[in-house]
Amino acid sequence: MKYFWFILVLLIPLSLGYFASKPLGPAPPLAPLLDPNVGFWQNMYSEDDLAAENLELAGLNSTVKVIYDENLIPHIFADNDEDLYRAQGYVTAKHRLWQMEFQTMAAAGRISEIVGPVALELDRMTRRKGLAYGAELGYEFVKENHPEMMPLIDAFADGVNQYVESLDDARLPVEYKILNYRPEKWSAYKSLLLLKYMSDMLMGDRDLQYSNLRKIIGQEKLDVLFPEFPEENDPVIEADRVWDFTPVSIEVPDSLNYPNDALTIDPLPQPEDGVGSNNWAVSGSKTQSGNPILANDPHLSLNLPSLWYSMQLTTPEFSVKGATLPGALGVISGFNQNIAWGVTNATKDARDWYKITFEDNSRSRYRYGDEWRESSFRIEEIKVKGEETFMDTVVYTHYGPVVYDRSFRSDRQDVNFSLKWTVHMGSNEQLTFLKMNKAKNHQDYMDALDHYTAPAQNFVFASKEGDIAMRIQGKFPVKWEGQGKFFMDGADPQMEWQAYIPNEHNPSTLNPERGFVSSANQHPVDPSYPYYVFDNSYEHYRNRRLNGELRRLNSITVEEMKALQFDDYYLHAAEALPVMIELLETQDFQDEKASKYLQELKDWDFYADPNQKAPTLFYIWWGKTYNQLWKEWEEWNVPVVRPNYYQTVKLMRENPESEFFDNKMTDEVETAKTHVNKAFEEMVADMKEWENEEGDYAWANYKRTSIQHLVPQFESFSVKNVYTGGGSGILNATSSRAGASWRMVVELGEPIKAFGIYPGGQSGNPGSKYYDNFISKWANGEYLNFDLRESNQTENILFETNLTPKQ
Template structure:
């Protein structure tokens, strides 16, 4: 009844909000919506368990058995792969149809069809990024692989079989609230979701921001603020001896940058800067059992429904369990009876911006190598709910689509800004995961990765035979130093990418002597690697903490690895708080300042839920960044502050650095003074927070304010006050709206693989289901549940709660 009361209250609230705020025709018809036999009441807590046990669908060759366990994970048993992926599509849609469709609408720039012109700017940006263009190129490549096309088509048929059997009462609640119907699923939608993930993990480039910074501050300061590398880092692969190949050479181009003027802003256009992950594998020499253990926790937005959908896929061709992406066939992160794998974002610069010179306002032609070349125009119709369609013309050049021009976040004069993105190229990432699902050994793993392009990932691997490995895989252009770090001159074709790093020369580790491999979005490799490697935002703390712990541990157990995934040690604070405290020890403090100062002296640097020190440090550091980098604020151009690591390095080593002078004061501040000012402002911030929240005590879990947000931003369906430790740059990378979206630990025992997992949410996308967020308490408390990896459909388990049979009509 608790869930039923929640959904009644929330649904009525959302419906009333919709009626009051939506244009006529957009709000749900309340009579139909409130109908007790067909409306939102049908989305109450019993929906997941009233499915028919016998289901019929066109397109199956043989019956398929689907067994559900006690956390609503489907275990699909099919007699062939075609039926297997059909059933995966059907079952996934049964739980997550609205999420699948909403996310692909977002990817393709079609949200305005659902919510009207409030989404127009977002949709225009997606169209101008060439998201559909990228997905179309993916489908073009898929046509060349009959086997993979068959997999995607089977999945698509399964989704559509479920859609075709829906009545209004069966629709997910969001369809009823937003008053629209699901449409046919297509191969293009599968591709769109993959490209959406690519955009989320690659488009946090800073070319335009760096161009502005270079022009504003000059080369001397730019190099101090934004260095390519920093000292003391721990790359994914460290060791010059293995680079025993002849690298591909490219010519350095002089005068390639376009830094003659400030460039366009990008308001609210970036993915979350913390999109990343942790993964590692420890070899049997370091574990108590003698078996390898593999771990992965991808860090993404904390959304509802969950980003991931757990599933087991069993056929005569293989048996695999793991986390899938709703809308895409196969398992993305998981394991089978011989191997396990996981991913983290590789953070490589695969997006370059080019300044395009148009001949005139018609944008029919642009200059290239001294000639005027025709643009290829793509007219995008954006359907606006409640009003007439909006038409946007996107110009395509040899570089790619022109995102910014005089019609969208205006560029300067006759210039446009086009971007070259590797995700626009034909690719076959689906092939990689299909092969990983069926892999049996290290060579199979390497073969699977050869098909992978974007977003570049650090693929961790472990096998029951004892092998462990890490390979950084993607399609990487060979770049000369700083190529693509700034806006490039688009009038010369010589500034294009000239070659790509061969897959065999991508960074990799296989059974290293130290007994483990790991990655956490840090520098990929040491400076001995013969290619220029660059990204604007490498991780500089999580990776070192993980490696410190793994180095120190012996006789490792799965429980040890769970503890490490939930580790809340704040390495930024451990390395820098003592320095900060020394700068304020001579400061004349009031009573509140003294209390906070003494609390920080006693803090052990762990960001646990119930500690105050973590909140005090965060408030202080936030104020410090604002004061130190005030030169970046209030500008009409796009700029970005230096990294935390660089900030502290400058504070410690260059006390009189010009940027420490606070612009809003007549005095000239140095490092010590600005740290003292930030401390006092941080104390005031804490006191204001206590007053606003009505809190007597400060606890990190409250101050951080972690919450899960519904994909459609429907506030009654958000879950607030999630009590979990960690933060940015901590192994448990849980911040306000971002964190570990799936935690998995796998022990590769030859006698039978054992695995544990958890994610913040649940299997069901139905807000009225007890399986909508039933896993959240486990995740919140750092707990896991055993993953039921069945070997046959006849296997007995007390965790099985019911089953379904899909069969041909």
Template structure:
């Protein structure tokens, strides 16, 4: 009996040891070894930070040339004081890794198509395959080559990488970020290629929008006249970013006109998602002639998908020749948006088509060669090795052509389509954006700003500028191909090189403006320039509402103060509703409305068009609009076929001006509906949906509740770490906070000659550790429209009074 008891106890003990020390998969989700994860001395408990973390820490760092002081203020923003650029970038890499290591590495894994090494599901494998087939690593390697050819950026990348790796090398298991323990893996050494990948990841977010396949299918289905009606190149609404009629005094590049051959059959495939159409931004600069201080003021708020850890990492960089502050991208050196002693700058996305798709003609089923200019050219095969955690390695063969990688073929998303489609993307060009930000951080005036932008290729951006000397400016900068009329709108024939990009617009002929007579410059992703600009341009869409509201307020306001600009950044006025709701209400048969529909009608009738958090009218309007779009454009919901809806602005215009348009006829009903019929149907659907929502949530239909915004963890399965946010706004509003997207950083800078002052806020915190009080300590301030004054330190000694914690980096003794 004793032997049996001992044997049972031994088996239970061994089983428990095995259970506690091995990873498991439950419901398709990985579970870390419970013993390691729950270990009170080394597991996740060690990620809970003490409330009192004030201290001065001395560290000996390899590769430093001189001591470096780092002061952390009350928000845990680091202020780095170095004696040379090499030490400055090394310290930036080290300090950023201290707070954001997991985020940095995970984002570069995502960019490179390597998530399957961490999490293994079919969806993740398909995501990784897509990243490889889009040529993300290919583009990053070309960018890194350009960076390493320039001595300044070669040093930046090398020292920043060195700083990150010094931090990684000093980590023990108990110091690992929480996510490594949860997913049971360890960080790998950082490389300069990862910095380049991070920049390509941002280019993918901002510069990969296209509708070539959708437009090609629409042309085949509906004809040219209807395509021009539904998808006009320019919608003729609002002010362009730069309005300079007849003022373009240069000789543009001319290229030969050719008839653009396009596929004659419908393209049936499951298209990969491109840049999110709700991703946008606002920025503006106001001349001292319009401000109360007499000094220029600059504002910027980039709109992105909000996540935790936060997208941005606030930091100050100080060394001889540079004293800049703002936000960096974790994993990339320098400051991306910010200010220094002399200037300030911010960015919005420039809406330009920088993607083309080419239909490839193969020589046979083996697809070894493709036709180009009458010759059969061998494809270059790249075998992508995708490591899958707990499973065999997956191999995917990607063929490269003159145009770029063949993304869609018989083995990926085009299984029933025997064509191949090659991807031409501006992010595959050699480029060195790191040099732009190195120079901007040190710029003293408008001339320096212009020089810094000359090397910036992607993602195409609207760079706003202001200086203490009184200048304001806007420049739309990127590497823009010279296009023939309508080139780039449709899929092109890949058998002729003449259909490709023949030249690029010279920097000096890009769209720009300095000190305009109206006293301000602004951009909000709208049309870039007036029709007299001599180059053809197009985009998937142009913003139609935020830009007009911003320009209206700036035009009407004088003696502008900082609080006025903060108020404008948080403005909830819904111009789209103001222009569409009266027409929609007029189409309702209000006499016969009853119950919930009558209540909704009354609320909407008296609504002030502000999407404030407490507004019920905003909820009813947005629900109505969301019900209306799919009813109108049901003809475009064809299974397995790439098609897209017209823009919001054009849809409203068609409702008002062409109520009998055939697209207003709802498919699947015997009646022939008009715009009014569809508007009424959508109203009923919306009110029914809201009533159901009210019952399920036992709540009133206030906009903040109905919108249900949240900021999720960067890792989608970790919804438990998401934070709900109660705000107003929406994506067509200056305060562009929708359910998941919004202002990722708000900054206001007053460029006074007595000293630059700045205020900012962002949805999260400096730390990437969920156990830190600095993980989301700025979120309440951000959601309520409040700002913190940015502590712009001049030297480490003067900074002592404002210091929460200090690091002293010392070089190794030789």
């Protein structure tokens, strides 16, 4: 870090010039920013430099002790819950205030307030998706159904606000100074909004793309390329699970009449490539110690400040430690004295689109069956820095907000699509985590999950009692087969969601005979599950590698579980590359480089380690092959979904001359061989150019994993070219911009042993040595000791702060 501030001083003027020319927003006044008393110079500190032994906090009932370990991880010891969460709010804000506020402003569609008109369209779309609307409903739901929680959420907000009020200009986080604004008050609503933001990050749909593809190729071909279950289905809940309940029945439509529009509108942004997760637990029967071991590594965009903030929260009733979400109460993925739990994305389709037929241009009434229903209108007031406030009118039907209409963009066709999404239903996910933090056994875990609606998650569980479990939790509509895969007619009542799957019918398992539970974003169940299940984004490789290793391993140790989280085996390559080499025509190779590349691929052991060169060659060759195979689909010039890698490889292997591989827009009759060979030629040309310009094409050098600041233009606050292996579709799912945002391994023995790491640091201040100090350990597959601390422990303490009641 000794060069950090020299570089920053150099980059500040350059950055300002960039903002002024792009612009990211109006450039801040230079004088305050460069003022040695209040400007960015005052952010040149690490937290231990300013450690306070005692601080007064209004509203506390008794003194709260905060012990920071050598990694700046706070361990908060309070006498009661209200004091605990007030202290959590204060401490979190002290280290992550700008991040907390920026993310909630993004969730509310308020980024234009900070950066100006460049973010207006983003804010409009966020408002139209109804995230803030969903949070408002959630807030009312909590007040009405769980009023006992409000003092805790309010205490957290008060802790944040007391820190905000203590901030002078000098101590303002540097991002506020560069973007030239100040923090506003926190509220209970914002904590709930943050959890809705996670739903938007993790939830996607392809209704638009499926609708277009069905219109172009027909249902029969669609079914061939997009089967409901893959041949090698290894689901989250073991395939031999017996479902001992009578499912809720619904009325199945006699006939289906889908809208037949030619849909050229842009689809909603989808979760970033690489977003996924792994979690698993193994029973004591498979471990060396005889104790269960639980592991969790959520895969998300790699950002600074890091998505997670580590913390221990302790009262006389419980002690919990793990990864918190800055702005939300409690621990999201972690463990206490009795249990451990973790989460992965459950990838179940929980949002659907309905075409709305309005009576006239007033849009005040819309067709539903034989009647006209009343619309409602929500006026979205979007403040824009440096410009006049923008007013947007969003129509709401009983399905939800009309996201797409002509008022959104005048160049769009005359269509009106309303979004039905479980995020718009009152719920209390915050209660799930507060209960989980205190849970003592499997029944407590199940009770906590009953309050959870969205985003759908696979919750893994293990306890000191020896239990392991998995439950796929969310609020899921009961659907007839195919419902929600395509845009539906909102005027047809048959298209409605008729009921919801009861919590007790959600797929779950407890202590299965195989001795482990696991999830990696794959299909949740096998075809015997009595409810229709669909999502476009099911994973087909990580889950099979994970389950294969868990079946193989016995006498498992914590170190083996760490190694499995960092496993670089590239199963997709292991299955696809032999097919591609078989189709490659090599007899006429005259090119020395081409021969060299091919030999490196043939010699490869399929591990995507950072120093390996073959992963780079395969990645480029496969990408070009895949694009060649489905190139015709891109030339249709409408959004469509393409077959996934698993189905594509299967088709190449079993039917390389399939009609699907022939591009009807050319005179030639193409086969898989045609595309594989053309792609190889292009790969060779690209690699020659790479070697000439960049030199070494080892996987880490080509992949160039970067951990980017939440404002991408703040490049000096990012960490680039992290030397690490893995990749999308690999257990160590570290691609260029996504990866394991948090790794945790917990052995449920006596005492509990825990380990964790994430790619960043505890501090949100780029000038702190604790801003990115975990990254090298994370990149190397190393962990921090994450054991629970007692308040009287004295080793490895960075500093202590006592929060005392303000008189």
